[in-house]
Amino acid sequence: MNPLSTPSATPPTVMPLPGVAFIGGGQMARALIAGLVAAGQSVATIAVADVSAAARTALEHDFPGLYLTADPLLAAARAPVWVLAVKPQHMAAVAGELRPLALQHRPTVVSVAAGIRLEQLGEWLGEGVPVVRTMPNRPAFVGAGITGLYAAAVVPPPARAQAAALMQAVGATVWVDAEIQLDAVTAVSGSGPAYFFLLIESLAVAGMAVGLPEATARQLAIHTAYGAGLMARDTGIDAATLREQVTSKGGTTAAALAVFEAAAFRATVTAAVAAAARRSAELAADASAPPALR
Ligand SMILES: NC(=O)c1ccc[n+]([C@@H]2O[C@H](COP(=O)([O-])OP(=O)(O)OC[C@H]3O[C@@H](n4cnc5c(N)ncnc54)[C@H](OP(=O)(O)O)[C@@H]3O)[C@@H](O)[C@H]2O)c1
Known part of the structure; x- marks a missing residue:
């Protein structure tokens, strides 16, 4: 077969997830919901908490049947997979609010927040909650993203598989071996x-x-x-x-x-990517991850 005839826009085959709660229903959540629904995930299994009434109204319009609420706890209580999709500066408050429920239910938690480290998420959510950190990129909005994923060794295979299935709804996925490599992922595919x-x-x-x-x-x-x-x-x-x-x-x-x-095209690309990786590490060092990273 001519390799060029390989279908390039086949809808992704995504393992159905048992239920997903998005905390934050903005751009990235919307892309993931669209991808999941296109891949056959029922809207009835998806809950979204967003403090913005405008965001909830827009989601209700585009995805009738979603469970929508302003309260993260109400959404999270409905699903075994949580996606933390608020801006980095809101993450501490959101994760702290979810902590009692996280410790009680031990859901699979997927963070898409740039620059928020697993150590911080662990502190806020509570010890032993399985968290997968991901770095998606903007082509996810058209289903052609690529996401870098990292989880600590203690995170069990089913939780990893759920996180990968979630991100595969908007494109390809690649696991990295060390959390610090997410800065490099940010520099290559994020930026x-x-x-x-x-x-x-x-x-x-x-x-x-x-x-x-x-x-x-x-x-x-x-x-x-x-x-x-x-x-x-x-x-x-x-x-x-x-x-x-x-x-x-x-x-x-x-x-x-x-x-x-x-x-010196190649050297320029190398220097540019190194600059982005350095900047990603600097911003990640600041728990409040300022706007430049977002
Ligand atoms: N957009 C991208 O291209 C991209 C790429 C890679 C990673 N990410 C990551 O994805 C995450 C979300 O980014 P985004 O672009 O989707 O942001 P966004 O469009 O601003 O969406 C975040 C939503 O969460 C809401 N929110 C804020 N505090 C909340 C709370 N306590 N409980 C519930 N909802 C709350 C926001 O409402 P208000 O607007 O009223 O605050 C907003 O509607 C970020 O952490 C970002 O780093 C984004």
Whole structure:
């Protein structure tokens, strides 16, 4: 079979979860709920607590049948899997409020909050509550995310499987071996969409500079990024080989790549990712995780 004919937008097959309570019903929760529902999870098994009436109304409109409340305890009491999806600065208060119930029921707790460490979550929720920390990225909003996951060794396989199934509703998942690697995940895939957006922007502007109308240049840049991403994902051929396959000696691609190499493109990417990883670690060191990380 031609590897390029591999279906690329098949709805994910996600293990049905016994019941999920989202604490915080904003953008990330909405993406996860949409993914779960698209994968066949019944809305009747999903509860959402959000203090914002506007957020609850919007969810009720888009997902009729969800259990909606302003009270985290009411939502959490209904489900064995909890997703902590509030902004990092609200996490201590929310987790503290849930603590008695967490200690009583020992649910699987999944945090999607950037920069909030397991040690902190453990302190707030109570010892022995299984917590999986995740780092999703923004393409999750279109079902094409990738999420890094980490849990301490004591977190049992069923809880890990539930966390992975949840995140697979919005894309791919990858486990890391050490919590500190989530800073690297943040630097590569968390911030990564912005790097590709920058390339798309630059390519479109460059296309205009060589004579294309703006709309045409933009469309070419977007679809080229999309196609290259699909090829890198679906052919099973590594990116270096794919690049070589479109680069004839003395040809147009070679001329362009020579300019990239001369401008230290690889070193620039390495330095940029290192800067993001450093910044992620700095922000994680601050329990209140200021807005720049969000
Ligand atoms: N968005 C992304 O691209 C992205 C990517 C990776 C990770 N994340 C993580 O996902 C988490 C959620 O981000 P988001 O973008 O979905 O944020 P969001 O859209 O602001 O959603 C959070 C929701 O939680 C509500 N909330 C605040 N305090 C609450 C409480 N005590 N109980 C119940 N609900 C409460 C907020 O209401 P108010 O607005 O009234 O405060 C808001 O509706 C963050 O921790 C972020 O780090 C997001």
